[in-house]
Amino acid sequence: MVRHAHAAEDKQARRQAILDAAGALFVAGDGSLPAAAEIATAAGLAKGTVYLYFRTKEEIFTDLLLQACLAALDRIEASFAVQLDSRRTQVATFVTTYVGHVAQYPLLLRLDAMSHSILEKNLDAAKLRDFKLTFVSRLVATGTVVEQALRLSPGRGTSLLMRSFALTRGLWQSSSADDCVVDPALVSIQPPFDQELAEALTEYWRGALIEQD
Amino acid sequence: MVRHAHAAEDKQARRQAILDAAGALFVAGDGSLPAAAEIATAAGLAKGTVYLYFRTKEEIFTDLLLQACLAALDRIEASFAVQLDSRRTQVATFVTTYVGHVAQYPLLLRLDAMSHSILEKNLDAAKLRDFKLTFVSRLVATGTVVEQALRLSPGRGTSLLMRSFALTRGLWQSSSADDCVVDPALVSIQPPFDQELAEALTEYWRGALIEQD
Amino acid sequence: MVRHAHAAEDKQARRQAILDAAGALFVAGDGSLPAAAEIATAAGLAKGTVYLYFRTKEEIFTDLLLQACLAALDRIEASFAVQLDSRRTQVATFVTTYVGHVAQYPLLLRLDAMSHSILEKNLDAAKLRDFKLTFVSRLVATGTVVEQALRLSPGRGTSLLMRSFALTRGLWQSSSADDCVVDPALVSIQPPFDQELAEALTEYWRGALIEQD
Amino acid sequence: MVRHAHAAEDKQARRQAILDAAGALFVAGDGSLPAAAEIATAAGLAKGTVYLYFRTKEEIFTDLLLQACLAALDRIEASFAVQLDSRRTQVATFVTTYVGHVAQYPLLLRLDAMSHSILEKNLDAAKLRDFKLTFVSRLVATGTVVEQALRLSPGRGTSLLMRSFALTRGLWQSSSADDCVVDPALVSIQPPFDQELAEALTEYWRGALIEQD
DNA sequence: AATGAATGAGCATTCATTCAT
DNA sequence: CATGAATGAATGCTCATTCAT
Numbered sequence: 001m002v003r004h005a006h007a008a009e010d011k012q013a014r015r016q017a018i019l020d021a022a023g024a025l026f027v028a029g030d031g032s033l034p035a036a037a038e039i040a041t042a043a044g045l046a047k048g049t050v051y052l053y054f055r056t057k058e059e060i061f062t063d064l065l066l067q068a069c070l071a072a073l074d075r076i077e078a079s080f081a082v083q084l085d086s087r088r089t090q091v092a093t094f095v096t097t098y099v100g101h102v103a104q105y106p107l108l109l110r111l112d113a114m115s116h117s118i119l120e121k122n123l124d125a126a127k128l129r130d131f132k133l134t135f136v137s138r139l140v141a142t143g144t145v146v147e148q149a150l151r152l153s154p155g156r157g158t159s160l161l162m163r164s165f166a167l168t169r170g171l172w173q174s175s176s177a178d179d180c181v182v183d184p185a186l187v188s189i190q191p192p193f194d195q196e197l198a199e200a201l202t203e204y205w206r207g208a209l210i211e212q213d
Numbered sequence: 214m215v216r217h218a219h220a221a222e223d224k225q226a227r228r229q230a231i232l233d234a235a236g237a238l239f240v241a242g243d244g245s246l247p248a249a250a251e252i253a254t255a256a257g258l259a260k261g262t263v264y265l266y267f268r269t270k271e272e273i274f275t276d277l278l279l280q281a282c283l284a285a286l287d288r289i290e291a292s293f294a295v296q297l298d299s300r301r302t303q304v305a306t307f308v309t310t311y312v313g314h315v316a317q318y319p320l321l322l323r324l325d326a327m328s329h330s331i332l333e334k335n336l337d338a339a340k341l342r343d344f345k346l347t348f349v350s351r352l353v354a355t356g357t358v359v360e361q362a363l364r365l366s367p368g369r370g371t372s373l374l375m376r377s378f379a380l381t382r383g384l385w386q387s388s389s390a391d392d393c394v395v396d397p398a399l400v401s402i403q404p405p406f407d408q409e410l411a412e413a414l415t416e417y418w419r420g421a422l423i424e425q426d
Numbered sequence: 427m428v429r430h431a432h433a434a435e436d437k438q439a440r441r442q443a444i445l446d447a448a449g450a451l452f453v454a455g456d457g458s459l460p461a462a463a464e465i466a467t468a469a470g471l472a473k474g475t476v477y478l479y480f481r482t483k484e485e486i487f488t489d490l491l492l493q494a495c496l497a498a499l500d501r502i503e504a505s506f507a508v509q510l511d512s513r514r515t516q517v518a519t520f521v522t523t524y525v526g527h528v529a530q531y532p533l534l535l536r537l538d539a540m541s542h543s544i545l546e547k548n549l550d551a552a553k554l555r556d557f558k559l560t561f562v563s564r565l566v567a568t569g570t571v572v573e574q575a576l577r578l579s580p581g582r583g584t585s586l587l588m589r590s591f592a593l594t595r596g597l598w599q600s601s602s603a604d605d606c607v608v609d610p611a612l613v614s615i616q617p618p619f620d621q622e623l624a625e626a627l628t629e630y631w632r633g634a635l636i637e638q639d
Numbered sequence: 640m641v642r643h644a645h646a647a648e649d650k651q652a653r654r655q656a657i658l659d660a661a662g663a664l665f666v667a668g669d670g671s672l673p674a675a676a677e678i679a680t681a682a683g684l685a686k687g688t689v690y691l692y693f694r695t696k697e698e699i700f701t702d703l704l705l706q707a708c709l710a711a712l713d714r715i716e717a718s719f720a721v722q723l724d725s726r727r728t729q730v731a732t733f734v735t736t737y738v739g740h741v742a743q744y745p746l747l748l749r750l751d752a753m754s755h756s757i758l759e760k761n762l763d764a765a766k767l768r769d770f771k772l773t774f775v776s777r778l779v780a781t782g783t784v785v786e787q788a789l790r791l792s793p794g795r796g797t798s799l800l801m802r803s804f805a806l807t808r809g810l811w812q813s814s815s816a817d818d819c820v821v822d823p824a825l826v827s828i829q830p831p832f833d834q835e836l837a838e839a840l841t842e843y844w845r846g847a848l849i850e851q852d
Numbered sequence: 853a854a855t856g857a858a859t860g861a862g863c864a865t866t867c868a869t870t871c872a873t
Numbered sequence: 874c875a876t877g878a879a880t881g882a883a884t885g886c887t888c889a890t891t892c893a894t
Contacts, residue, residue, distance in 0.1 A: 004874045031329065036868060046876045048870080057868065116326055119390060120244060122868085136402055158402060163380070163413045166387055170379025177328065189349060189371060200376045204413075207420020217857045217893050224857090249885060259859045264886065335885090430853050437853095457755070462889060472855045474891085483889065542752055545816060546670060548889085562828055584828060589806070589839045592813055596805025603754065615775055615797060626802045630839075633846020643872050643878045650878090675864060685880045690865070761864090 002045060015053045018043045019067070022060045027107050033061060033114070058122045061111060062131055065118065068108040069135055073142045075101045076161070080142075080149040087150055091205045095198055102168060103194045109172045150209070160208055164201055171197050215258060228266045231256045232280070235273045236320050246274060246327070271335040275344055278328060281321040282348055286355045288314045289374070293355075293362040300363055304418045308411055315381060316407045322385040363422070373421055377414055384410050428471060441479045444469045445493070448486045453533050459487060459540070484548045487537060488557055491544065494534040495561055499568045501527045502587070506568075506575040513576055517631045521624055528594060529620045535598045576635070586634055590627055597623050641684060654692045657682045658706070661699045662746050672700060672753070697761040701770055704754060707747040708774055712781045714740045715800070719788040726789055730844045734837055741807060742833045748811045789848070799847055803840055810836050 005011045021042035025034035036057050040047045054060045079097035084090045102109055111118070119128060143158030150157070175193040190196055218224045234256035238247040249270050253260045267273045292310035297303045315322055324331070332341060356371030363370070388406040403409050431437045447468035451460035462483050466473045480486045505523035510516045528535055537544070545554060569584030576583070601619040616622055644650045660682035664673040675696050679686045693699045718736035723729045741748055750757070758767060782797030789796070814832040829835050 002875065006874075031333070035866090047868095048876055048878095049874080051869070052874070113329065115390065116244065116386065140402070162387060162403065163384070163416070166383025166413070167376070167380050167417075168383065169386060170381065170383035171376070173329065173382060174375060174379055177332065189353070190375065200379070200417075203376070203421040204380075204417045205420065206423060207418065208416040210419060210423070215858065215893095219855090219857075219894065227857095248883090260885090261860060261887080262858050265857065270885070428854065432853080457759070461887090473889095474855055474857095475853080477890070478853070539755065541816065542670065542812065566828070588813060588829065589810070589842070592809025592839070593802070593806050593843075594809065595812060596807065596809035597802070599755065599808060600801060600805055603758065615779070616801065626805070626843075629802075629847040630806075630843045631846065632849060633844065634842040636845060636849070641872095641879065645873065645876090645878075653878095674862090686864090687866080687881060688879050691878065696864070 002049075011053070014045075018045070018050055018053055019060060019064055023064050023107050026061070026064075027110065031110070031114075033057065033118070055124070055127075056122045058118050059127060061114070061118050062123060062127065064107065065111045065115060066131055066134060068105060068111060070138055071105070072098075072101055072108060073138050077142045077145050080145050083149070087209060090149055091209070092202070095201045095205070098164070099194050099198045099201070102172075102197070109169070112169055113173055113176070160205070163204065163208075167200055167204060168197060171200060215262075224266075227258075231258070231263055231266055232273060232277055236277050239274070239277075240320050240323060244323070244327070246270060246331070268337075268340075269335045271331050272340060274324060274327075274331045275336060275340065277320065278324045278331065279344055279347060281318060281324060283351055284318070285311075285314055285321060286351050290355045290358050293358050296362070300422060303362055304422070305415070308414045308418070311377070312407050312411045312414070315385075315410070322382065325382055326386055326389070373418065376417065376421075380413055380417060381410060384413060428475070437479070440471075444471070444476055444479055445486060445490055449490050449533050452487070452490075453536065457536070457540075459483065459544070481550070481553075482548045484544050485553060487540075487544050488549060488553065490533065491537045491541060492557055492561060494531060494537060496564055497531070498524075498527055498534060499564050503568045503571050506571050509575070513635055516575055517635070518628070521627045521631070524590070525620050525624045525627070528598075528623070535595070538595055539599055539602070586631065589630065589634075593626055593630060594623060597626060641688075650692075653684075657684070657689055657692055658699060658703055662703050665700070665703075666746050666749060670749070670753070672696060672757070694763075694766075695761045697757050698766060700750060700753075700757045701762060701766065703746065704750045704757065705770055705773060707744060707750060709777055710744070711737075711740055711747060712777050716781045716784050719784050722788070726848060729788055730848070731841070734840045734844070737803070738833050738837045738840070741811075741836070748808065751808055752812055752815070799844070802843065802847075806839055806843060807836060810839060 003010075005014045018039060022034065022039045025038055025042055034042075036050055037047050039057075039060065040050045043050070050060075054063075076094065076098055079094045080090065082093070084093060119131070139161060140158050143155070143161055146152065146157030146160060147154060152160075172193060175190060175196065191199075216223075218227045231252065235247065235252045238251055238255055247255075249263060250260050252270075252273065253263045256263070263273075267276070289307065289311055292307045293303065295306065297306060332344070352374060353371050356368070356374055359365065359370030359373060360367060365373075385406060388403060388409065404412075429436075431440045444465065448460065448465045451464055451468055460468075462476060463473050465483075465486065466476045469476070476486075480489075502520065502524055505520045506516065508519070510519060545557070565587060566584050569581070569587055572578065572583030572586060573580060578586075598619060601616060601622065617625075642649075644653045657678065661673065661678045664677055664681055673681075675689060676686050678696075678699065679689045682689070689699075693702070715733065715737055718733045719729065721732070723732060758770070778800060779797050782794070782800055785791065785796030785799060786793060791799075811832060814829060814835065830838075
């Protein structure tokens, strides 16, 4: 039934089809990684075929996570590419763009929350190393752009980004834990996630960029 | 062999023994919840006995997490109890105390990283509600203490604490992800966790407490 | 709380209380033997106490079954005690009485259907022997009464009774299997149990008592 | 090691192999359903493979029971297919054939005795309905054959068969209960099962077929 | 005698991955 | 390349029974 993918580009397309199917199932799902069989079916393939393109199920989601991270970094870099007249405006633009992005692509934060179980379980060391190298080098590159835009010292941009990610990840997990309180009597003590994140990031960057005496 | 715990205090002690055994196994382990049988053995009990004290395995870890959270809040509250002459000193004291605490008790952050799977799986709604109510009310109480110490508006203390926790959780997860890079050639792009956390918290609180014009 | 039962009659009463509680729970239940803890609670006792009066849970139900069987045999014997003018009337009286009895005391047939698992599992040989001896001797006695009432040869009454019991047990199991068809579209192919049983018994006894040439 | 069963007929054969292994283990066993792992091993397969062919363990035994029931009905129908000159001979032929069949295939009665626990536990409603529909329709068909052979009114054949099954089931349970008396001193009050069944059936059919005035 | 805490055997099922076809 | 049949590890929980109190 399924056409054999011989050409390299066909194979790449099939690989991406699996990734897309996996991502869609994960976002639609309940927080656990979808079963390999489900992914295969959703991609219109047989179970075994998935394993021709990925060594383990976790590798699929590692790839997805990396794609999502790189996309976010692209977006961030773009938000700093426009030269604005003040640091405050520059940061405000970044915050708005970034918060909009993570809110728009739930896959990123949902996968990130699972990254511990994805990355530590069932993934060979080489692949893991690749993942981290790619991510970190791209992160450092974006950090450099930040440094240039805000005239910061080397390494400072990367650090700011990592701490922003940490804040994002932490707040998202609080927020999603909050959501699972079914009882409506319990008033949430937090504003909606994107507002909360925007405020917290703004506070953080303000404190981080202050000229200290 | 095992003495029967008839008195309420003996039962309480046995319950705590199970919690301690579970916590120790978890911290020593690979990130997954230890098997019920292992916990029982480590506590010197039979498997069935554990289920006299906890309804499900997850309930054990929910209790552990709550204990750890409350202990952290105690410590935080204590750090704000001493009246110091400036906000900056007050915050610096808090940061040092807090970072010391979370570094000293790895159980807290390791469990917190799993809280999603612990709290959502195999825990009845009532217990979950209890957990959240207890935690949140204690959090708000500590938030009030912060507000008094720093003369902040109502609710601000709670918000600062939650965002601090978010930063902690997020940084810890980055840090632990970093750790699992076995390859020593990869220089970590982050300072040690406690230093990183201290810096990030300091920056965040500085930005959050700034008088805005 | 519970008064110690020292006198033999008190002990007997307590034993019967356990039996009654067990029987009530079983009839109210879903077909499985109630848990030992439930029986104890229903009898107002602690779990361990039940085991002072019965060696195993199955022993409780063996005793209950025996009581129910003996009561049925009493009833049957009584139905043959009245001298009537024809065999046909005598048998008709028996059938009516007997069917009424088993319909009135569901415990008998429900327990009987489980007797396989009760008697074969977890019951020591001696107790089992006792059970059978008591039942069989009482059965033979009743068989003798039947023989006298109907002027049958020795052993014939016992045989008739056993085959009647077999028919009863078999029809009851068909009937109860039928009941668990939830789908109301499926018309039951059997009349109500007591009518079915009465007809079948009447046919059987008619065939068994015919004068053969 | 194990050849993959791709063709539909191979799959059918493997399914039957599992059924056969399960049946053999059950007949050889102590009355409880053999563990899934045992069945798999006996069939020369891995545990998981069994679940490719049956959804639950109970489904295996439901299928076995249905096969056995249908085989018995086939045999019964065949015994009525030969036209004999008298009702008495016709019935006698049936009784002999039928008793021979159930004595030859102990699986049928042993499974039937457990059918309550098999059919009510762990079997989805649809499967249960299928089972009953198949059995009942086949039963009614056989009933019709009986009616034609003996010139009975519609529905009468089915009723006679059901009551015969009830008698069979009831007597078999008495008989098997009897068997588990280990003590050889206790003389059984019953003849061997097949003789007892033959006599009881003969009596029953004689009474049922009598011309009543 | 009464209690209730402690025990531990027992087991179906899922699903990531492999491998025969 | 694609398939889908085969594999087998991994585990929480119940509950009859025992025994310390």
